[in-house]
Amino acid sequence: MNYQIEKNGNPFEIKEKKLQKGKWARVITFLMLLFFSIFALVPFYFMLVSSFKPGSELIRYGINLKLQPEIMSLKNYFLLFTGKEGIYLHWYKNSVLITFFQTLVAVFLSAAVGYGLAIYRFRGRNLIFITVLIVMMVPIEILMLPLYELIVRLRIIDTYAGVILPFAVPPFAVFFFRQYALGLPRDLLDAGRIDGCSEYGIYFKIMMPLMKPAFGAIIILQAMFSWNSLVWPLIALRSNEHMTLPIGLSSLITPYGHNYDMLMAGAVLSVLPIIIIYILNQKAFISGLTIGAIKE
């Protein structure tokens, strides 16, 4: 950490010893970051390599990172389409549709709520905002039994609607949109009113376009959350054809028939779309996360 000043061209004299120390610090920094990056990436590499090998290899030898061209093929990927009557395709379709609808509903509703809380002064505004903050603190897992009872009563068990309902207006997204909308120019509100726009016209035609970066960040975060979510879909979905990818894949973990062949290839294809979106759009992933950490 010593070299920071030297690098910045600090006018103070640089001693030979200090330079030497800086070099070592740099090497250790590099090695540490390299170690943890390898730790982060090895599972991805393993999954990719294993997805081309027969599942029996994994059962017999456990984790094996070697490339073995003699036993590698695309067979597992073909099996995803044909194995178990193509159930994998059902899971994929369910995951895509649930992610799409959940994100659409969550973003549309929470943006409106966040905007309303930020722009207008009205009775109950603070109470509602405090409620949003408190709800953010309550783990939804605690309520999974009564929510299960609720979707049974509403007859939406084992449907997409049942999966979406408890996440229809995610408090974290409301919080994010409110923080963002606080920065919108309020003069536009008055200008819009003078031009004869209704309050909703102002929101949809003037303000929403200005909130585009916020929409980008929340769409990505919410989509990632929906795509990967496990606990609630596990409860809300009952039949095998209605399962999503995480639940479907977890049901393949038992070494039976061609399960393992499908497991690895299936896992790779389930991660792939998110990694592609991430590589194309890293900034949006990160800006969505950090809003919570730095308040005010």
Next chain:
Amino acid sequence: MSKMKKTLVSSFFSSPKIAPYVFVAPFILFFLVCYVYPFIKTIEMSMEQIFGFNDVTFIGFDNYRRLNNVHFFNALKTTTAYTFWTIMVLIPLPIILAVLLNNPATKGKSFFKSALFMPALTSVIVAGIFFRYSFGEQATTLVNAITGLFGMEPRIWLQERGSAMFALVVLCTWRWLGVNIVYFLSGLQAIPQELYEAAAIDGANAWDRFFQITLPHLKPVIIYVVTISIHGGYSMFAESFAYWQTHTPGDIGMTIVSYLYQMGFNDFDMGFASAIGVTLLFIVMVVNLIQLTVMGFFKKEVN
């Protein structure tokens, strides 16, 4: 006539007095349906013996008395230990890595940042597939092979209490390290650079600068990360599910939410499972309050 009525209605809804309520209505409705109703319902259920939705008897606090059993205490211990260890690892380690990444002299930063964040993109199940087999029992599996290099005997990692906890914390670290690094990096970038320059002129060394400037300025971010770690730790279920599904031999790796899930959805003992849920909510609230008080969160609000 009807046209006039229509314009009256629409002008009512679009008046600046009413519009804010229309905007926030989705949240109010959502809060009532998905939080208030379930919350009241779960308290009611926790005082009932339930055999199916139409066969219900009121039994008072009996379900809470039944919490005094060895499985619940095992689950409570596991969950508390898991929360404790994830905080012990996932605060200091990402702070160190964020400081290293924030240094202008560090090479290959954008690669490291992208690589470290990648695990956060996966589902627990996908991560679990890898770690399940890494912690497998044969001597050739990844973790046994690594510990073997240091002359240690192969272990049955996922069947012993201590090593099972280790496996859970490793899985959690893998998935969340990058996310916490992002939080701390954003905190570091908010620290004014002049503070460091002034300190350097005063002759402060790197340690002084870290403890006198960096850490105090990261405090709000640390509070935030501890809060979400308590939230995530006490409601953890997916990681345990990825390793052991819902059957855990000898309660190993069983968290409070796994216990709730087992009781509610495997044994259909809905009343007792609700009592577990209400107790967990109470625990999370108390732990959060203690944490925020200790960290001096409320003191700051008063000033």
